Amino acid sequence: MAATAPITESETETETEPLSYAEFLARVPKVELHCHFPGAVFAATAIELAAKNGTELPTDDPNELYRYTTITGFLTALQAVSKTLVEREDFARVAYETLADGVRTGNLRYREMFFNPDYHSPQGATYETVVEGIGDGIRRAHAEFGVRCNLIAAMSRYHGPDAAVALVETVLAHPHELVIGVGMDDLTPEGKEAPELFVEAYTLANEHGLNTTAHVGEIDGSTAHDVLIALDVLGVDRIDHGYRILGDPTVVKRARDERVHFTTCPHSSVWLYDFTFEEHPIRQMFLQGLRIGLNTDDPPFFDTDLGKEFVVGAARMGFEPEQVAQLCMNAVEGCWLPEPEKDALREEFRRDIDALTARLR
Ligand SMILES: [Zn+2]
Incomplete structure (x- = not known):
């Protein structure tokens, strides 16, 4: 599962030996703003949970579960895997495992x-079971690795505008310290x-002070205009994906001037669309x-x-060390932590990135 060597929290500050560029890329400290909990379930975990909870999966072979070739195949697998999570402990396990993986492979902070x-x-x-269960996993990962995590309740477009309003109402009716946006x-x-x-759902969320973001400008057929609607009509704080913004220079200028943050996802977009790493939006x-960061989307x-x-991803897209540092700092700027915490993170990232950059050979 892991592409890189294990990482511990303190080693970046004490080691001195030279680093390859791949080691540098793995070890720079990271904030991740675009990863879906249901899309972060490891295949082997889904298969164990399905057996425990008596739910159906198309296969019990972990090597086959995520082997599909179309977006429909991906969405079908995502729905099937979501159904394997039932009890609070299931949500805790998945949250813990995905955060541990982020720390181990990418120095997630x-x-x-x-x-x-x-x-x-x-x-x-129930909503409470899901949030409390994920919260248990987050607390365990924090205790073991120091990694932190907050949650964004996601409306599914598939379920329509009324369900979206209902979800925002649920979030507002059950305030939880971990759930900081929609x-x-x-x-x-x-x-x-x-x-x-x-x-309507976004107006309600904004009126009640929730942070807001939306997947737009992602799929084939969407446009820079969809990004504009998210900014002006939905009133979002940031944009998930947003690649199609490049079709309209005036919207690019607007987003650049306003320092809108884009949570981009190299591997999922190369898999889903007609992009290559070498010529990627x-x-x-x-x-x-534009202010962008790199994210996993639905990693396994x-x-x-x-x-x-x-x-x-970053290496094949041609990012140089100082540009990678910028990507990592961008994600800090784009996150929704309160300013004092963000400031501490800025300082920590700057120090660790400088130490790692000094070791690059
Ligand atoms: Zn996504």
Whole structure:
């Protein structure tokens, strides 16, 4: 599963021997703002949970479960795997395992992770069970590795605007210190992003002080205009993906001037769309001055991990060491931590990145 050597929290500060570029890429400290909890379940874990809870999966071979060739195959697997999580301990296990993997492969320090309550409610897991269970896993990972994590409740476009409003109402009715914002993923039943349909849910979230983000400008057929709608009509704080913004220089300028943060995902986008690492919109977005970070999206589903997004993704996209440092600092700027905590993270990242850069051979 891991593409890189294990990492411990303190070694970057004490070691002195030279580092290869791959080691540097794996070890630079990272904030991750775009990873989906249901998309972070390891295949072997899903198979064990399915057996424990008596739920169906298309295969009990961990090497086959995530082997699909179409987006429909991916979404079908995602839905099937979501159904294997039922009890509080199941959510705790998956949260712990994915955070441990982020630390081990990519020196993850802080993550804001999407979760989709609506994926789990048909199996009887209440909103509280999901949040408390994930919270248990987060606390365990924090105790063992020092990594931190907050949560973003994600509306599924597939379930429509009314379900989106209902989800925001649920979040507001059950305030929890870990749940700091709402987002939106998936596609409408027509296979569209159609951000304008969800204005009511976002208005409600914004009125109550939740942080907001949305997947837009991602899929084939979406445009820079969808990014504009997310910013102006939905009033989001940041954009997930957003690659199609490059189709309109005026929207690029606007996002650059306003320092909008984009949570981009190298491996999932190369898998899903007609992109290559060597000529990727992520690279163009960076060169045009947009504030972007690199993220895993649904790591085991796209055969990736946080280390690999940098060791393979950043390297093949042509990012130089100082540009990688910028990507890592961008993610700190884009996160929703309170300013004093963000400031501490800035200082920690700057110190560790400088120490690692000095060791590059
Ligand atoms: Zn995503």
